[in-house]
Amino acid sequence: MGAERKLQERKPNRLAEEKSPYLLEHAFNPVAWYPWGKEALAKARNDNKPILLSIGYSTCHWCHVMRDETFEDEKVASFINRNFIPIKVDREERPEVDAYYMAAVQAMTGGGGWPLNVFLTPDLRAFYGGTYFPPEPRLGLPSFMQVLEFVSNLWKERRAEVTENAERVAGALAEVNAGGAADLAKSSLDEGYTTLMSSFDGVHGGFGAAPKFPLPMSLAFLLRYNYRTGKELAMSGVVKTLEEMMAGGIRDHLGGGFHRYSTDRVWLVPHFEKMLYDNALLAKVYLEAYQATGKQEHAEVVRETLGWLGREMTDPGGGFYSAQDADTSEGEGEYYTWTPGEVVGVLGPADGEKFCRAYGVTRVGNFEGRSILHLDPSSTGGGLKRELLAGSKQRLYEARLKRPRPATDKKILTSWNGLAISAMAAAGQVLGEKGFVGAAAGAADFLLRRCQRDGKLLRRFAGGEAALEGTLEDYAFFVQGLLDLFEATAEPRWLEEAVRLTAVMVEGYEDKGGGGFYLTLSAEPAKLKEGYDGPTPSGNSVAALNLVKLSEFTGDQEFRKKAEATMRYFGKDIERNPASHTCMLIALDLVLNGAKEVVVSAPTFKQAEGMRNVILSRFIPDKVLIVTTSRTQGRLAELTSLVEGRGPSARARAYVCENFACKLPVDTPEELRVQLSGQG
Numbered sequence: 001m002g003a004e005r006k007l008q009e010r011k012p013n014r015l016a017e018e019k020s021p022y023l024l025e026h027a028f029n030p031v032a033w034y035p036w037g038k039e040a041l042a043k044a045r046n047d048n049k050p051i052l053l054s055i056g057y058s059t060c061h062w063c064h065v066m067r068d069e070t071f072e073d074e075k076v077a078s079f080i081n082r083n084f085i086p087i088k089v090d091r092e093e094r095p096e097v098d099a100y101y102m103a104a105v106q107a108m109t110g111g112g113g114w115p116l117n118v119f120l121t122p123d124l125r126a127f128y129g130g131t132y133f134p135p136e137p138r139l140g141l142p143s144f145m146q147v148l149e150f151v152s153n154l155w156k157e158r159r160a161e162v163t164e165n166a167e168r169v170a171g172a173l174a175e176v177n178a179g180g181a182a183d184l185a186k187s188s189l190d191e192g193y194t195t196l197m198s199s200f201d202g203v204h205g206g207f208g209a210a211p212k213f214p215l216p217m218s219l220a221f222l223l224r225y226n227y228r229t230g231k232e233l234a235m236s237g238v239v240k241t242l243e244e245m246m247a248g249g250i251r252d253h254l255g256g257g258f259h260r261y262s263t264d265r266v267w268l269v270p271h272f273e274k275m276l277y278d279n280a281l282l283a284k285v286y287l288e289a290y291q292a293t294g295k296q297e298h299a300e301v302v303r304e305t306l307g308w309l310g311r312e313m314t315d316p317g318g319g320f321y322s323a324q325d326a327d328t329s330e331g332e333g334e335y336y337t338w339t340p341g342e343v344v345g346v347l348g349p350a351d352g353e354k355f356c357r358a359y360g361v362t363r364v365g366n367f368e369g370r371s372i373l374h375l376d377p378s379s380t381g382g383g384l385k386r387e388l389l390a391g392s393k394q395r396l397y398e399a400r401l402k403r404p405r406p407a408t409d410k411k412i413l414t415s416w417n418g419l420a421i422s423a424m425a426a427a428g429q430v431l432g433e434k435g436f437v438g439a440a441a442g443a444a445d446f447l448l449r450r451c452q453r454d455g456k457l458l459r460r461f462a463g464g465e466a467a468l469e470g471t472l473e474d475y476a477f478f479v480q481g482l483l484d485l486f487e488a489t490a491e492p493r494w495l496e497e498a499v500r501l502t503a504v505m506v507e508g509y510e511d512k513g514g515g516g517f518y519l520t521l522s523a524e525p526a527k528l529k530e531g532y533d534g535p536t537p538s539g540n541s542v543a544a545l546n547l548v549k550l551s552e553f554t555g556d557q558e559f560r561k562k563a564e565a566t567m568r569y570f571g572k573d574i575e576r577n578p579a580s581h582t583c584m585l586i587a588l589d590l591v592l593n594g595a596k597e598v599v600v601s602a603p604t605f606k607q608a609e610g611m612r613n614v615i616l617s618r619f620i621p622d623k624v625l626i627v628t629t630s631r632t633q634g635r636l637a638e639l640t641s642l643v644e645g646r647g648p649s650a651r652a653r654a655y656v657c658e659n660f661a662c663k664l665p666v667d668t669p670e671e672l673r674v675q676l677s678g679q680g
Contacts, residue, residue: 014039018035019465019467020058020462021410022058023035030071034086034087049083049084050084050119050121050152050155051085051119052119053097053117055117055118057091059273059325060115062113066144080148091114092411095471104173107176108128111131112131115131117133119151124524124525125169181568181571182572183571184592186592189585192582193221193229196221196237197237205241205243211262212262212265214250220285223235224621242286248267249367250267252274254393254400255311258305259271259273260273260326273323273324276320276416279308283306286298286299290430306427306439309420310436312408317450319412321412324406325406331368333367336400339365340356343355346399347392411462412451413459414451414478417443417478419477421482422440424443425440425484444497453466456508457504459474472543473519476505479543483546489605490629495553496635499550515566516531517540517543519539545590548587549595553624553642555640555642589622590622594622598654599625599626599646601627601629603651605629608629612625613669628646633647633648652667654667654671656676663675
């Protein structure tokens with residue numbers, strides 16, 4: 001109570017005017033935080049003080065720890081306020097600031113992560129930094145107070161060293177961001193496959209050792225590599241990884257969706273935060289695996305994951321929230337873990353005992369005396385029938401909802417919503433779930449209605465307000481979602497919006513001379529062009545993929561030229577590290593191998609269903625699909641040459657073209673199935 005009263009007596013700092021949940025968490029720190037912006041940067045220049053730039057996000061566990069241990073400390077805060085200009089940044093709002101200074105800390109220390117704490121000169125050059133620092137020295141780390149005193153003395157007494165180090169770091173970052181043009185060939189796809197599989201864990205799936213991240217873009221690339229080459233190891237690696245994850249503790253077996261990553265090699269103990277982007281990307285790769293293998297359990301994972309997004313992560317206006325925290329007031333993981341007594345208390349002795357056997361709930365536990373639910377892929381459900389197992393899961397989920405719940409970061413990011421729209425739209429059409437397609441359309445309408453200004457995208461919506469200039473990721477990810485929504489609904493408006501927003505992106509973000517796209521319009525802290533595919537694909541990778549697809553949809557070859565220029569710009573980076581550019585390799589695959597253009601013409605969308613089901617029942621990653629009807633033919637004819645001469649007749653007809661040649665039109669799903677299988 002004393003701590004709460006003390007907090008209530010404090011005056012808020014400048015972060016109290018912000019909308020970001022992460023920044024608002026620090027609004028009553030005694031540190032005199034500024035948000036990133038003109039006021040803070042001008043203050044640093046005028047006072048000639050170094051900047052303490054602290055970057056994190058709302059569901060970051062160690063960000064919370066450092067907030068409570070360090071930034072709530074009056075002595076530490078007083079020292080910071082006297083000697084630095086302190087700036088707090090939500091990495092999800094300002095990805096360009098995070099990307100630049102993360103690269104700086106990696107150049108200085110060889111590592112990175114969040115919280116990210118970096119010290120800058122007043123002209124924004126990094127000269128010292130790190131991640132988490134404890135309140136007292138431990139495990140070889142200095143205390144944060146020791147770091148502050150060292151940096152302050154360095155600035156005051158050894159300015160030449162600061163300048164020298166800042167110049168050295170800036171030079172290293174300039175080299176990283178310089179790119180390196182190279183023409184890419186199919187050998188790059190082979191190198192990507194070889195590199196990925198060299199680190200594949202054949203026992204537990206995934207890549208490398210602990211900690212293990214899902215890497216959905218790498219799995220998506222391997223699915224496509226198998227599709228092109230028939231390499232069975234690529235497919236078996238994907239299936240092994242997906243099945244190990246869906247059985248492990250990284251999956252939320254009651255509520256649906258996946259946690260951020262596994263702290264161990266076997267996917268058992270996760271870091272419990274749940275991110276929108278992870279779940280959107282994983283839902284889509286499980287969906288593609290279902291198309292490729294026909295395994296119903298993969299479709300079940302898609303339904304559960306997107307069901308969680310619909311239940312717990314959807315704003316009343318239609319947009320999707322960003323994340324759920326790992327922590328509650330009772331500690332990290334408490335919300336998601338169980339004891340045998342708790343399970344039996346909900347299900348009763350007989351069903352409770354069977355559920356505990358099926359999901360590994362024991363008296364000893366596997367996480368701080370409690371049990372993370374996990375399922376042996378070979379398990380028969382501990383004696384429970386599938387229907388009863390689902391009923392038990394539902395009852396436990398409802399009981400779990402009564403516990404203190406992790407906080408939800410309710411800001412709506414345009415870019416991450418684009419990924420969710422893509423997953424919802426694709427899953428809705430493949431699985432026949434109209435609700436998913438409706439959710440995708442609702443989110444797209446929300447972004448177009450609330451996250452635009454003068455026809456240009458804004459990055460985030462929070463607290464009833466849209467703000468922050470859109471980034472390349474916002475345009476690229478949203479356009480990808482719009483293209484998937486167009487395929488799912490055949491509504492011309494979604495293709496129109498995709499073409500329009502791509503034109504805005506090209507006009508504002510393209511490097512007209514060098515190729516590729518800048519992350520932001522602003523040059524602070526620097527103009528970046530990123531091609532690295534990390535937890536989310538890079539904006540340049542998705543932009544290149546979109547441009548190739550738009551060239552197929554519209555027939556406009558300028559789109560293809562810009563895609564190829566983008567891939568050439570990052571050519572040297574891809575050659576050096578293909579496994580870190582898997583989304584770019586997916587775009588390259590489409591450029592080098594070509595697309596399959598499929599047009600279904602029918603009097604109504606309903607009458608096209610039989611043809612569509614044939615197409616959607618199989619994994620065809622290189623397809624572009626257009627359904628034209630009596631209602632939409634006129635508008636589509638203005639957007640794409642693919643419908644020319646293919647107006648609706650009395651019944652559905654399908655047209656398939658690839659490699660600059662068209663097959664004969666077919667009038668039955670059976671004939672289309674033969675053509676798509678390559679037998680026609």
